[in-house]
Amino acid sequence: MSLLLYAIADGPVDAPGGVEGVAASAVRAVGADGLVALVSEHERAPAVDEAALWAFDEVIESHMGDRAVLPARFGSMVQDVAALQALLDGRRVELSAKLERVRGAVELGVRAGWRDLPGGSAPDPEPTGTAYMLDRVARNRRARDLAKRIDRVLAPLARATHCQVLARPAVPVSAAYLVDRGRVGEFAAAVVELDAATEDAELVCTGPWPPYSFTEERGDG
Amino acid sequence: VSAEAATIATRAQAARDVSLLDLLDRLLQGGVVIHGDLTLCAADIDLVRLDLRVLVAAIDKAAGR
Numbered sequence: 001m002s003l004l005l006y007a008i009a010d011g012p013v014d015a016p017g018g019v020e021g022v023a024a025s026a027v028r029a030v031g032a033d034g035l036v037a038l039v040s041e042h043e044r045a046p047a048v049d050e051a052a053l054w055a056f057d058e059v060i061e062s063h064m065g066d067r068a069v070l071p072a073r074f075g076s077m078v079q080d081v082a083a084l085q086a087l088l089d090g091r092r093v094e095l096s097a098k099l100e101r102v103r104g105a106v107e108l109g110v111r112a113g114w115r116d117l118p119g120g121s122a123p124d125p126e127p128t129g130t131a132y133m134l135d136r137v138a139r140n141r142r143a144r145d146l147a148k149r150i151d152r153v154l155a156p157l158a159r160a161t162h163c164q165v166l167a168r169p170a171v172p173v174s175a176a177y178l179v180d181r182g183r184v185g186e187f188a189a190a191v192v193e194l195d196a197a198t199e200d201a202e203l204v205c206t207g208p209w210p211p212y213s214f215t216e217e218r219g220d221g
Numbered sequence: 222v223s224a225e226a227a228t229i230a231t232r233a234q235a236a237r238d239v240s241l242l243d244l245l246d247r248l249l250q251g252g253v254v255i256h257g258d259l260t261l262c263a264a265d266i267d268l269v270r271l272d273l274r275v276l277v278a279a280i281d282k283a284a285g286r
Contacts, residue, residue, distance in 0.1 A: 008255075
């Protein structure tokens with residue numbers, strides 16, 4: 001029987017079972033001294049599908065309202081309670097510092113999509129190698145420019161940012177912002193305003209998410 | 222089903238698809254790695270299909286304007 005890890009959180013957690021875990025499992029808290037791990041027991045690795053991903057997220061979200069949570073990478077399984085407690089003890093200082101970094105904040109996502117094709121014309125169905133490379137360079141430059149325009153407005157409203165340019169071909173900019181809870185409304189309104197003012201791209205704000213993109217030092221901005 | 226209800230349903234699906242992509246990015250790339258081996262993986266999730274669904278939803282939305 002191994003443990004699927006959802007998150008590290010401030011302890012104690014008195015009643016972690018309010019929301020079912022992956023594969024309708026019961027969620028419980030392991031740990032002491034102010035640092036707990038939210039886990040569920042599984043005889044074998046649960047099936048991975050859309051329902052499992054949402055269930056994983058819902059467990060973490062159900063706890064982020066009243067405590068700092070540090071989401072685990074999806075798929076983290078630990079052998080047993082003893083192994084998990086050893087991990088918590090061994091990394092207590094590091095995990096506590098990471099919890100402090102996200103305390104009182106949530107993650108908001110901003111995803112951009114072009115309102116039309118880059119360049120405003122239909123792509124050549126059979127481009128030459130040079131035309132293909134020039135088009136690729138132009139798309140990349142345009143996406144980076146969009147990312148700068150977005151970040152210039154939204155970064156001042158956030159504690160930290162993590163921005164990806166062209167992570168997928170249809171998504172020029174995908175950014176995450178660590179935002180104080182008290183500024184979520186202000187941030188969302190700023191995205192709506194920026195969307196209206198951005199002629200070439202539409203912006204969608206998602207969240208609040210647990211701070212998935214801010215569990216490591218990367219991406220501070 | 223009225224046109225308005227259909228539009229709302231399309232928008233809800235588009236929002237869900239965008240959220241699912243965001244969720245996938247976060248769960249698979251983000252989060253603290255507590256130890257080296259991840260014994261579960263989401264290889265079964267068809268990322269390409271998801272991308273296409275979002276693209277189709279965006280096109281539908283644009284065509285409705």
